[in-house]
Amino acid sequence: MIEINKINKWYGDFHVLQDVDEVIEHGQTVVICGPSGSGKSTLLRCINGLEPFQKGEILVDKTSVKDPKTDLYKLREKIGMVFQRFELYPHMTAMENITLAPRKVRKWSKERAQDKAMELLKRVGMVDKADAYPANLSGGQQQRIAIARSLAMEPAYMMFDEPTSALDPEMIKEVLDVMVELAKAGMTMLCVTHEMGFAKEVADEIIFMDKGKIVERGTYDDFFNNPQTDRAKLFLSQILD
Amino acid sequence: MFDVIGRNFVFLMGGLLTTFELAILALAGGIGLGMLVGLARLSKNPWIYYPITAYVNLLRNIPLILVIFWFYFVMPIITGDAMAPFPAAVIAFVIFEATYFGEIFRAGYQTISKDLTAAAFSTGMTYSQTARYILIPIAFKRMAPSLITQSIVTFQDTSLAFVIGLTELVRRSSIVDNMEVRSIELYGFAAFVYFIVCYTGSQISLYYENKAREVNLI
Secondary structure (H helix, E strand, O other), X not given: OEEEEEEEEEEOOEEEEEEEEEEEOOOOEEEEEOOOOOOHHHHXXXXXXXXXXXXXXXXXXXXEOOOOOOOHHHHHHXXXXXXOOOOOOXXXXXXXXXXXXXXXXXXXXXXXXXXXXXXXHHHOOOHHHOOOOXXXXXXXXXXXXXXXXXXXXOOOEEEXXXXXXXXXXXXXXXHHHHHHHHHHOOOEEEEEOOOHHXXXXXXXXXXXXXXXXXXXXXXXXXXXXXXXXXXXXXXXXXXXX | OOHHHHHOHHHHHHHHHHHHHHHHHHHHHHHHHHHHHHHXXXXXXXXXXXXXXXXXXXXXXXXXXXXXXXXXXXXXHHHOOOOOHHHXXXXXXXXXXXXXXXXHHHHHHHOOOHHHHHHHHHOOOOHHHHHHHHHHHHHHHHOHHHHHHHHHHXXXXXXXXXXXXXXXXXXXXXXXXXXXXXXXXXXHHHHHHHHHHHHHHHHHHHHHHHHHHHOOOO
């Protein structure tokens, strides 16, 4: 369980997160949407300690992210993260990208890490690209490898930071299919995305953020059919064009 | 006319061997230390950033020949023991070249997106693991042409160690010249040897540059 308790973050004078509260239960899929600059990505980065925050508290399985005694490296092992621009290691093959952390962090043998990687490559439909370098893969393929890389650490949680917004339209579906499959298999997921089809299919809750605040939350139907705020109505009309 | 080279060939090649030994140690140390200097130059920790930046700025603005001199004459005062020319030259070259290699690595690290580092952290890797498996190898590949160019410069610079009496190629040429007074042949030969080594090096650099381009690393 991830408990976010009234966190506040400033970049200088800019109040990027304001009293953000949220609880993500085990097995849930939460979709975060909102206009750019609303603090969605920053929120994800606070959860795994990539960014510090000044006030409030985040607990991941009762472990405080903020506590200086917390081993953030250990904590991150159980929170996978997928980025907008894939961020595969360009000097390594798909296989090497996936096996690096299990081998160096978990100290798995090469064989064990490769077995796990093959299993994941199968899951994301990329077995034939195991030896390809990122530069020779399409965006959709790179993102599926990036998902496999995160899953290789057998995380309890997966965070997605706009995983399809850098993709050509015809590649979005292949990535969303992987994410849907993951959500249906019971992974606890936190997804920053504007893909409402995805939200409809798997989201247990949708959070709408604006200017660093959560301004609406609810099920897909609540949010989509009955948005409460003008900001959310405007946002929905824009993304549904 | 070039009989002087033939008669002293073994002696001169012994000097070339010293040149190579010094260059290899200077490069191994300079590149190794340079990787860390480059990381330190991007550090957010002021206790790391400022001292290393001061060191880089100081050494990069002093002629190498003075660094060699200074090191050779000052170290005995500090340690109370005279230093042989070879180890003194190696240490002087390493601390000098590390600043140049450090700046090349820094530029290499800066080509790597912050999110790539974040991606490595998000899999549980520590900073040192990220540096070792991600940052350094990528910087190494992307900066290979500059690293080879700087290595060639370092190789040529080793001739400056003759000022503290290191009997490398140039020093040995001058020793023979003092006896036989054949400056043109002797220094011409030394220059020719440097040219062959450095030209070969630059061709290797070109090869790697093209190779890196093929896999979109540059």
